[in-house]
Amino acid sequence: MVAFNIEKSAFVATSAAIDFAVDFSRTIVYIYNGYVQQAHAKYIIGLLIIGFVGSWIGKRLLQVIPQNKFRMVVLLMLLAVGLFSLINTINNHNAI
Secondary structure, eight states: OGGGTOOHHHHHHHHHHHHHHHHHHHHHHHHHTTOSOGGGHHHHHHHHHHHHHHHHHHHHHHHHSOHHHHHHHHHHHHHHHHHHHHHHHHHHHHHO
């Protein structure tokens, strides 16, 4: 999405929608396969609260950060993830 120079609000909204769909489908699979049990229920409310608070803070930050700085942060994070993945792959390959 960075390559298309999408406005930051649309970028975040699209990412959030994709993440929600993936996490929701994964949750259904976990429940169906018995990985989520009654003992885990106490964590769900806290996690929902943390999710909403994080979204609220993110929305506030998004209003303050200019578009060009937002784009640079996203590009730097993508670079960091790519480098981390590359280094892990090289290290794991050398361990074999």
